[in-house]
Amino acid sequence: MADTQRPLSPHLQIYKWQVQMVTSILHRATGIALAVGTLMVLWGLVSLAAGEEAFNQFKVCNGSPLGMILLIGWTWALFYHLCNGIRHLIQDTGAGYAIPQFVRSSWMSIIGSFVLTLLVWAYVLTAGGAA
């Protein structure tokens, strides 16, 4: 670092939180969470190939309270990353950059992710508990 006493540019704590900031950092956070979650897919497939005992162990872990909490979290992370990912793909075409559109599409990603998570888990729970 240079010794000069130049002022630093304002960082996060200076700004009032806006929804676009939330959707931006959540896309990263859910991406990291999902990368970890892919290891559950790996575990499921490997245990299914390994035999009934290994697969039942996988099912018991998924059905445990901690397993259910993690699965609900991963479900939301997946749907959030999906909704906001589609939003980013649309923005990559150059569309939707006017501030009102940008704010509206941010809310659509967030609300859409919760609605989809709710639908999936309503189905899971009415079908009689997970796994």
Added chain:
Amino acid sequence: MSTNTKDLRNPLKRARGLGSAQFGVSHWWTQRVTAAALIVLALWFVTLVLGLLHADYATARAAVAKPWNAVLLIAFVVTVFWHAVLGLQVVIEDYVHTRWKEIVLLVAIKFIAVLSVLASTLAVLRIALGA
């Protein structure tokens, strides 16, 4: 850039092949293409899992063994780990500022992803081929 006035080469000529000028676009583009594929594959995967909610071992195995499911599962696993590596790579490059730690992490996620893809693919093939 260099202030060496004796260097008559165009700045672009000196920049080519260095840093992101080498593979920046391909990284960006591959991330989008895998994202587009995952919109379909991830939704398909969720419906597959939901359809197997209370399935016993034999039913789950039979579902994975179906040729289309096996093909799409392998496609999903390859694409999801590829997309995860591309995303995690950017996160690591942004936040890890010690060079050796950055390199170790960048290589580690690639090793983990490749091993995970190979293990998942082998698992699907074992199930599909009845091994």
